[in-house]
Structures are given as structure tokens and as C-alpha cells.
Amino acid sequence: MVDADQTFVIVGGGLAGAKAAETLRAEGFSGRVILICDERDHPYERPPLSKGYLLGKEERDSVFVHEPAWYARNDIELHLGQTVDRIDRTAKTVRFGDDGTLVRYDKLLLVTGAEPRRLDIPGTDLAGVHHLRRLAHAERLKGVLHHLGQENGHLVIAGAGWIGLEVAAAAREYGAEVTVIEPAPTPLHGVLGPELGNVFAELHREHGVRFHFGVRLTEIVGQDGMVLAARTDDGEEYPAHDVLAAIGAAPRTALAEAAGLEIADRAHGGGIVVDERLRTSDPDIHAAGDVASFPIGLFDARLRVEHWANALNGGPAAARAMLGREVVYDRVPYFFTDQYDLGMEYSGWAPPGSYDEVVIRGDAGKREFIAFWVREGRVLAGMNVNVWDVTEQIQNLIRSRARVNIEALSDPHVPLAGLAS
Structure with a gap:
């Protein structure tokens, strides 16, 4: 039972953490919400960092999840530039690394994200x-x-x-x-x-x-x-x-590891092991976003997904689970990119060796096409390049697990919606 005397702590101030805090309030949670971010900037979205903002086409303020005043207005206790260096699962506390302050939690969400992998070669200390x-x-x-x-x-x-x-x-x-x-x-x-x-x-x-x-x-x-x-x-x-x-990037699992939470094998992406409700091996601790390794029955696999949509959707799902709502986090992985005049969306999961063939619908030479990764007649993943408003149909094909007619799949004149039936 969730009540106003409870304290929910969120460690990690990215998109997943900010959206989790937003969802707790939207779902009616009236207790304390403490959001701890190790950066001094307010929570922001990462895609613009390599796209619009990097190109100078978007203003700096456009990257932030909420305007700064939103946090106080929604009674979110935001700690910027603060780190957590210890979780005591018995006492149910987190400790601030700067001054040793202890904060007690009833539920804890770890959204600590990932960090860039470093080149292990001479010269990486140079200024450039x-x-x-x-x-x-x-x-x-x-x-x-x-x-x-x-x-x-x-x-x-x-x-x-x-x-x-x-x-x-x-x-x-x-x-x-x-x-x-x-x-x-x-x-x-x-x-x-x-x-x-x-x-x-x-x-x-x-x-x-x-x-x-x-x-x-x-x-x-x-x-x-x-x-x-x-x-x-x-x-x-x-x-x-x-x-x-x-x-590449490595999940920031040190805090979870030190607390004795289960960690996935690096060969499977690493990350904090969670169940379909995004609960860790400690039922009072959840994890989401880049750092979480979650099961997805659609592919009979455990995945760690480092993309924007996973943070956008995973943070709110974890928040609802913390509130005791019925949650099954099984979204089809999704990401997008923009490079020059090419825009692309990808849905699904089809690493090399997992599929029999790649089926092209449209003109790959003109970069206006959809590619499907297919195994035994079933679509595992789809990528639409400069073809829009088809993500839902592609994801429905993936979810249906239906065997499709390959000739129809490759024909742009055959509606995608009818192939999943």
C-alpha cells in the first residue's frame, strides 16, 4: 500500500529518471520523491547531443525534459551534482558521496545509465x-x-x-x-x-x-x-x-554490484537484472533505462537497450510498478537516426546470425525503403528509411509472429497491415 509517508528515491537524472518522477506524480503518489542527478544540468534527452543540438539546429534549452521550475512545482526534491556511493539494502538507505548524508527509501529506482567505453591505447590523455x-x-x-x-x-x-x-x-x-x-x-x-x-x-x-x-x-x-x-x-x-x-557504452552498474544486486553477464550486454516488472533481485529496488537488463518473451531473450525509447517508456513503467500497478514491460525495441538527408527508424531485434534473410520493400538505391529481417518466414525486425508512418505496422508484424508471404512483404503495393493477420 502506497501512502503519503513513503519516500521514493530515484538515482539517475536522465530521461528515464525524470519521466519516472513525472509518472509518480501523475499516478497520484503524494509521498516524497527524491531525484538524484550526478550532473549539474537538469535532466535532459540525449538524442539531440549527436543530432540537432550538435549541428547547431536546436537551442540548448530544447534538450531538457522539463523546465527547471517544473521540479519544485511538482514537489520533486531534485539534487543536482550529487552522487550516491552506497546502498544499504537492510537499512533501506542511500548515501550521498559528497557529504555522507543518508536518505531512507521505501522504494528505490536505479536509472544510472551508461558511460562511454574508453580507448585503451597510448595518447588518450591528449587534449583533442x-x-x-x-x-x-x-x-x-x-x-x-x-x-x-x-x-x-x-x-x-x-x-x-x-x-x-x-x-x-x-x-x-x-x-x-x-x-x-x-x-x-x-x-x-x-x-x-x-x-x-x-x-x-x-x-x-x-x-x-x-x-x-x-x-x-x-x-x-x-x-x-x-x-x-x-x-x-x-x-x-x-x-x-x-x-x-x-x-560503445558500458552500463553503470558499480553501485548495484556493491549492493549485491544481480548483474547480467557482459556477453549478454551486462546491466542490472530485472524481471518483467523492472524489479531487481531486491523487490524494493527497480531499474530501468540503459542500465537495466530485462526479459522480452517476444525474442526469448534478455536485452539491455541503450536507446531513447527505452528510457522514455522504461522510467514510467518502473514508476507504476513501484506503486504496485500491474506492469509487464515488453516493448519492442525502437531507435532512430538522422544523417544528412537520411531518416531512419528501426524496430525489433535481429543480431547477425539470428535471421535467414533480409527482405527489401522499396528502392534501397534511392534510400526509400523498408528492410525486414526474417527467420522462418517471421519478421524479427524492420527498418524504414525515408518511409514514414509505418512503425506501428512493422511492430505489429513483429509481435504477431505470423508467417508472412515474402513476395507480399517485398511489394510496396501490398498493405503492411494485412500481412500480420
Whole structure:
């Protein structure tokens, strides 16, 4: 039974945490809501950091989940620039890392997110080596790209994932020279496989990006603390004024691990293990967003999803579960990207090796198409490129688990809605 004397603590001030706090109030919770954020900025959304804000097309204030006054108006006790360094599950307290203050909780939500993986090579301490995860990173990188564009400077990007490609697109729009180093044979290889990764390779090549696949960075060369070049394991050296490490993100599980909560194996994405109600191995502690590893029966798998939609939906779902509502978190994974004139939405989960074929509906050459990853006639995932208002139909196909006629699936004249019946 939830009452006004209870205290719900949320550790993590990103989108998931802010939306969880919003949902608690919207659902009528009148107790204390304490939101602890280790950044000094108010909770914000991350997609603009590599898209509109980085490009200078969106104002800084547009990234925030709520206006600053919203928190006080809704009686949310917001602690900015504060860290939590300990959870005492027996006493049901969290401890602030700065001054040792203890706060008791009735329910605790961990939305601690993820952090950029670091390059373990010489030269990463140079001034021109960057990561992109936080608003402060984006502010700095925005200035760097502007300067590189003005000076015809060179940016080397380690990693051809979503962040690497979106920053490459932004850098080219600023006019910078861009070289991308990627160990896999295509961009986005672990997500899209070789069939669709080449679509993004060709898109970027047309805009002047140089790719080097099948190699890794081994050293960043500098002088007087500044970057001069980047070397790879095939003996090549590439001129560079700045380097972006975009080699993925690791879930921030240290706090949960120290508290003895169950953690997923890294081979399965790591993260805090939760059930379908987003409860951890401690029933009074929930987790959501990038840090949570949740079961999804649709794919008979446990997933950790690092994308905006998971934070947007997972935070509110966890909040409702904390209130005792009936919750089953089983949303189809979804993400999107914008690069140059290409807009894309992806729904589902189909890592390489999990599907039999990729079916194309439309014209891949013109980059106006939908791609479907199919196994035994069933759609596992779909990606719409410059084709809009089809996400719901694609997700219905995935959820239906229906065997579809491949010829009809590839025919743009056959309505998608009828294929799931």
C-alpha cells in the first residue's frame, strides 16, 4: 500500500529518471520523491547531443525534459551534482558521496545509465580526444567541429556505430575532414549486419567520409599535448587534429554490484537484472533505462537497450510498478537516426546470425525503403528509411509472429497491415 509517508528515491537524472518522477506524480503518489542527478544540468534527452543540438539546429534549452521550475512545482526534491556511493539494502538507505548524508527509501529506482567505453591505447590523455555522452561533451564537441570546419581540420572517429556515424555526418556538415576507423567489415555491423551496413557506408562516402574497415586504433600521436595523428594496427597513420572515441557504452552498474544486486553477464550486454516488472533481485529496488537488463518473451531473450525509447517508456513503467500497478514491460525495441538527408527508424531485434534473410520493400538505391529481417518466414525486425508512418505496422508484424508471404512483404503495393493477420 502506497501512502503519503513513503519516500521514493530515484538515482539517475536522465530521461528515464525524470519521466519516472513525472509518472509518480501523475499516478497520484503524494509521498516524497527524491531525484538524484550526478550532473549539474537538469535532466535532459540525449538524442539531440549527436543530432540537432550538435549541428547547431536546436537551442540548448530544447534538450531538457522539463523546465527547471517544473521540479519544485511538482514537489520533486531534485539534487543536482550529487552522487550516491552506497546502498544499504537492510537499512533501506542511500548515501550521498559528497557529504555522507543518508536518505531512507521505501522504494528505490536505479536509472544510472551508461558511460562511454574508453580507448585503451597510448595518447588518450591528449587534449583533442573526445567522447560523446553528456551535454558538456556535446557543447565541447560542437565548438571543435565548428573550428575544424573553418580550418579544414581532420577528425578521426574510432567506431562506426550510431554515435560515430551521426558525429561524422555533423562534422561533414561543418566542413571538417572525417576518417572513420572500424574493426568490423561494415558500419553498424552488429545491429544491421552486412546487408544494410553498406547503405550507410555509401551514404557517408558520398558526403566525403573516408572509412577504414577491419582495423583498430593502436595509438594517438601528439605533440605538446595536442593530437597530430592516429595509427592503426595495419601500420597506417592518419592525420588528425581531434579524435572521437565512439566504441560503445558500458552500463553503470558499480553501485548495484556493491549492493549485491544481480548483474547480467557482459556477453549478454551486462546491466542490472530485472524481471518483467523492472524489479531487481531486491523487490524494493527497480531499474530501468540503459542500465537495466530485462526479459522480452517476444525474442526469448534478455536485452539491455541503450536507446531513447527505452528510457522514455522504461522510467514510467518502473514508476507504476513501484506503486504496485500491474506492469509487464515488453516493448519492442525502437531507435532512430538522422544523417544528412537520411531518416531512419528501426524496430525489433535481429543480431547477425539470428535471421535467414533480409527482405527489401522499396528502392534501397534511392534510400526509400523498408528492410525486414526474417527467420522462418517471421519478421524479427524492420527498418524504414525515408518511409514514414509505418512503425506501428512493422511492430505489429513483429509481435504477431505470423508467417508472412515474402513476395507480399517485398511489394510496396501490398498493405503492411494485412500481412500480420
